[in-house]
Amino acid sequence: MADTQLPQSAQFVIVGGGIVGCSVAYHLTKMGHRDVVLLEQGQLSCGTTWHAAGLVGQLRSQPAMTNLIRYSTELYSQLEAETGLATGWMECGSVTVARTEDRMTMLLRTAAAARAQGVEVQVITPQEAQDKWPVMQVDDVKGGLWMPGDGKANPTDLTQSLAKGARMGGAKVIEGMKVTDILTKDGTVAGVVTDQGAINAEIVVNCGGQWARQLGKMCGVNVPLHSAEHYYIVTEQIEGVNPDLPVLRDPDGYIYFKEETGGLVMGGFEPDAKPWGMDGIPDNFFFQLLEDDWDQFEILMENALIRVPSMAETGVRQFYNGPESFTPDNNYLLGEAPELKNFFVGAGFNSMGIASAGGAGRALAEWIVEGAPTSDLFAVDIRRFANFNNNPTWLHDRVKETLGLHYAMPWPNRELDTARPFRRSALYDRLAAKNAVFGSKMGWERVNYFAEDGEKAEIEYSFDRQNWHVNAGKEHKATREAVTLFDQSSFSKLLVQGRDACSELNRICAANVDVPVGQTVYTGLLNERGGYESDLTVLRVKAQEYMLITGSAQTIHDADWIRKNFSDDAHVFLTDVTAAWSVLSVMGPKSRDVLKKLTKADLSNAAFPFATVQEIDLGYATVPANRMTYVGELGWELVVPVEFTVGVYEDLMRAGAEYGIRDAGYYALEGLRIEKGFRAWSRELTPDITPIQAGLNFAVDYDKPGGFIGKEALLAAKADPGHLKTRIVQLVLEDGAPQLWGGEAVLCNGVEIGEVRSAAYGHTLGAAVALCQLDAPQRVTAEYIRSGAFEIDLAGTRLSATAHLRTPYDAKGERPKTDG
Structure with missing residues (x-):
């Protein structure tokens, strides 16, 4: 009732x-x-x-x-x-078929990921696919996947x-x-x-x-979110279709099928979708459909007839055009x-x-x-998401693309094309003029890599090495050997001020941020379970003022987490100042030489130690310089007021010319940080991973007065012998040719025990490098790492890898601290 x-x-x-x-x-x-x-x-x-x-x-x-x-x-x-x-629940299983070699590679990658996640999966031949789904033809099919646990x-x-x-x-x-x-x-x-x-x-x-x-x-x-039209038809009965028929997906044709009363439901996600209802959804739109649109449905119907030719002689019982909501x-x-x-x-x-x-x-x-x-x-x-993601014009254009991507090839590093360019740094035009190829993160246009003169400035997607591999390698090498400049203006910057700023932040941060003015602290923000809600850099700029620098995608998330954990009666204020400051990272062994030509400040270790921040003169500008690195080399993150950014950039490029300075992008940055073993939030560091498991226990101060959020959970974890069965480790492939992208399964002694969370080509080490989460049957100790035979499952091929708890590149971390 x-x-x-x-x-x-x-x-x-x-x-x-x-x-x-x-x-x-x-x-x-x-x-x-x-x-x-x-x-x-x-x-x-x-x-x-x-x-x-x-x-x-x-x-x-x-x-x-x-x-x-x-x-x-x-x-x-x-x-x-x-x-x-x-409930109509039926575990009928599902078959997914591939029409192309690339799609088959994707399905083999999917199978490895499924095994890593404990989902039952089987790679099948075209004939085996047809045996499970007899009403389809498979002349154009390369192979498929069978997942018995799927259903309807x-x-x-x-x-x-x-x-x-x-x-x-x-x-x-x-x-x-x-x-x-x-x-x-x-x-x-x-x-x-x-x-x-x-x-x-x-x-x-x-x-x-x-x-x-x-x-x-x-x-x-x-x-x-934005509504878009979504179509499917229900056919009359078809011979050979029975209630036990699995779900069938044919992503190269953008279509899916399932059995219904002896006929087929056939629907899909056409590549060019049709948004609906931006002027508001009618209140009484209950159990209602939109008008049939056979023109829009045509691409799905054409592909359905390729897969199930008998549909050409089968009547359509009903056409459904039901709108539903899609996100960016x-x-x-x-x-x-x-x-x-x-x-x-x-x-x-x-x-x-x-x-x-x-x-x-x-x-x-x-x-x-x-x-x-x-x-x-x-x-x-x-x-x-941020408030600008709710802009109706932006949403309309973006959702057209995201619905169409439902069955599109999920290429590594796939970038969305619509509603761009969106947020632009002060250097956007300057970098675009240098053949920058941009990606998008939290709406920001960020350089992925720089194309050479005469090359097309666009990514050619592939599961193997992509067309930017050599270019990113040059940027990587220049960072390790000379000097590069990264525009990291998309970093989120949060200002925390007030009488209680220090005590409040110290309770929210795992490291001790009650440090002298001018010191920089790397820390995690932990939940009550001891897992990471974020990791960030805390700059103490004044006695009652901190600047927090965190990931581009984390602005809203981190600000919300910190605000929620402020005491109700505390005198403390958090302001998002991301848009006011650019960040130009000057990195590499020659970085000090370049900066010296522009500043009167003393940049030696004694006067300007690692993990400190000072306001320095730089050409005509005055900027906070933070001696910190995400690439494992000597370098400074220059926090530049937006209005001075272009001038500072021009000065740096002019001063750096004799040292071979070059611009570098995020593909090189990712390769450098993974090679160095630096963890990234939402990849290696998640709400379910503790600093102990991540190998970052050094960034936790268990003894600071007042404690911190998650301390009790960490102390309990330290005492629990099973806690280190889960651990973040670095794997380096023994063969220098293959390319890893993340999501691959990790095996130890032939058994799946984890997955690759981040991967990139380590141009210094000469092979692909992966940061992996292992969930092993025993504690992951140095002995376990040494004695195990590690492999990575790359689309069904097992590749031998060497496991490291500490990176083989500059294991002691001496390079960022060199003097001069």
């Missing part, structure tokens, strides 16, 4: 009765919370959920996301027994079953009640207003699907909004809502109850 009465208040109010909202309600009740109200403006599943195709594929590019879907499949398989309502579900039934489970746990599910406003007080959500009255709430969860962006706008929260990067949006306390979002599921809803609903419920994510969710964390 549906509830109809709106209570005056509730601890949790969930807006939206699609599969995600019902999953959040279900999981909150499973955690013992009964004061849960779910509001749906129409009927359950009436928005996007009801017309979803219901495919459940387990594997995602990140282990954390795969784990959520693995949980979904477990939940769906037992939900009917718990609630008595069928009935989205509407599944939603009703989750809703019933939530009601059984005490939740109220109220249909036909539209939310018209969000109540707030003192920066915190206070409840919602409906067309039938208001309800006060401690926590509001926005699971509004296509309406989630509009709901966010009611209370100043950015939910960057094809990952969904989860978590507490940084703009409004206790307002959570679960939306933008990009045609993956059915597969993801079980795990995402549980993850969001845990986040709500615990006050922080309980696992590594940065790939879907709403804080990966």
Whole structure:
């Protein structure tokens, strides 16, 4: 029975009765919370959920996301027994086929990643693919993958079953009640207003699907998503199609198939998508479809006829054109909004809502109850976007591309082309004139590498070495042997000021930041589990003022984490000053010589030690210079006011000419840092990895007064012999030819025990280098590393590698500290 009465208040109010909202309600009740109200403006599943195709594929590019879907499949398989309502869940498996050699390489990479993540997978021949899916022809197929654990579900039934489970746990599910406003007080959500009255709430969860962006706008929260049309057809019955038929994906044709009542559901993701509804989604768009668009569908139909020729003689029972919401990067949006306390979002599921809803609903419920994510969710964390990502024109153009990329080849380093150039540094035009090839990070245009004169300034994608390999190698070599300049202006810069700035930051940072003015501290920001929420550099510029320099993608995330952990009564203020400062990194053994020509400052070790920051004269400009390195060489990060940037750049290039100075990009930077073994946040450093496991225990001060967030967890981990079964290690391939990209499986003595988190070609070491997370059956000690035979599975080929706990390049870290 549906509830109809709106209570005056509730601890949790969930807006939206699609599969995600019902999953959040279900999981909150499973955690013992009964004061849960779910509001749906129409009927359950009436928005996007009801017309979803219901495919459940387990594997995602990140282990954390795969784990959520693995949980979904477990939940769906037992939900009917718990609630008595069928879910249509069927573990029928899935077949994915490849039409090209490149796609087959991608599937072999996928198989290795699946094995590393514990997902059952089998590489199959065209004939084996046809045996599992007899109604297709395979003359043009190179091979495929069989994943027996994949399945399908009935989205509407599944939603009703989750809703019933939530009601059984005490939740109220109220249909036909539209939310018209969000109540707030003192920066915190206070409840919602409906067309039938208001309800006060401690926590509001926005699971509004296509309406989630509009709901966010009611209370100043950015939910960057855009609807696009998504098509599929249901055919009449086809001979040979039975209910046990696996799901079939043919990504080279942009299409998928599943069985339905003896016929086929065939849909897909056309490469040039059609956005919809930017002027607002109609309120009463319940159980509705858009007009058929056979012209837009034509590319999918053509490919379907190639794969299943008998469809040419088969009638179409129904054409579905159901809009759904897509995000700028094809990952969904989860978590507490940084703009409004206790307002959570679960939306933008990009045609993956059915597969993801079980795990995402549980993850969001845990986040709500615990006050922080309980696992590594940065790939879907709403804080990966900023307010400018919610611009309607930008969203419209970007979402056209991201929907089209659903089945596109996921090339290593794939860059998005639409809605660019976007954010530009002061040097953008100067670098573009030098044949810079730009990538995009958090909207910033950043140089990936520089093309030589006469070369096309564009990336040619491949799973092997790409066309920039030699160019990045020259930039790498120049950094190791002479001097290079990196424009790292996209770094996030956060100013923390106030009487309590020192004591507050010291509790939030794992290292001791109560240091003399002018000192620089590398530190992690840890969660209560001792895992990394970020790693960054802290510059003490005044007694009551710090500048924090952190990764480009982390501005919103890190600022939010720090603000949330400030004491309520502390005299402390955080300001994002990213746009005010450029960062020009002058790196390499000749960097001191170049700077000396422009400054009167003493740059010797005695006067300007490593890990210190000083304001120096540089040509006509006065700039803070931070003696720090992310490439493992002598160098300074110059923090330059934007208005002086062009002048400083011109001076540096002029002064550096005699030392062979050259511009360098992020591909070289990545190779240099991986070769040096430097960890990066969201790659090696995640909310599930501690400094002990990362080999960064030296950057933790266990004895500082007042302690720090995560200290108890780290002390417990130190005492736990099993803690080091998980560890970050460096692997260097023995063969200098192959190219690694990340995501490959790592084997020890023939058994998968981990995956590559970051990889690049180490031009100094002469081979590909990988930073890997091992999850071994025993403690990963120096002896374990020495005695094991390590391999990396590259698209089905096992490559021998040497493991290192400490990088073979400048193992003692002496090069950045050379004197002169």
